[in-house]
Ligand code: IPE
Ligand code: IPE
């Protein structure tokens with residue numbers, strides 16, 4: 001059966017550096033302009049009725065980038081939070097930050113993050129999760145540690161038991177992942193939750209990825225057939 005509107009969309013926002021380099025500008029300029037695409041994707045998700053949107057903003061591996069770039073990204077996120085917190089809240093958007101479990105985020109940014117998460121925690125219109133200092137493997141390790149800490153017996157270690165120990169266990173599995181810039185890899189993104197996600201790899205660099213192209217991805221998703229390892233009923237009948 002063809003899919004409808006995805007319940008949970010995720011974007012791997014890639015290509016900022018190349019966008020800037022193509023223009024002979026500093027890589028950080030690409031990150032700055034990419035904020036416009038973030039706003040477009042949030043607005044469009046909200047308008048279309050997507051209930052869960054996750055944006056991959058910084059990976060556990062991105063700490064290995066030059067200090068200036070890391071510092072710029074931390075500052076950019078902090079400024080964006082301060083700028084957009086009130087309007088996100090006003091529109092009933094619940095904001096969450098996934099990651100940061102190893103205490104590496106600078107304290108003043110960590111406080112701003114905690115503030116917006118707290119401020120918007122009761123909102124129900126849409127959940128915006130920013131994967132920030134996130135690594136899919138790191139998240140699984142933290143969940144596994146929780147199982148051990150709690151002394152969960154071996155035969156009680158199930159998929160459900162592990163999933164229940166993630167940072168936000170109520171997050172539904174991801175239906176659609178859009179990775180911009182043409183790179184076709186996972187880069188350690190929510191490994192557990194993408195098990196049956198549909199993937200799209202538009203060649204557009206993130207700062208150029210705006211509302212119209214995002215809407216086209218949502219349309220393309222409607223045409224996809226998901227099977228989850230089983231047999232689609234229609235395909236089954238066609239085979240007879
Ligand atoms: C994505 O853009 C943003 C982050 C990873 C923080 P990149 O900075 O990876 O841009 P490219 O891939 O080098 O073009
Ligand atoms: C993935 O992009 C992380 C984010 C978009 C935040 P990277 O640019 O870091 O991934 P690789 O290094 O190309 O795999």
Ligand code: MG
Pocket residue numbers: 014015016
């Ligand atoms: Mg990249």
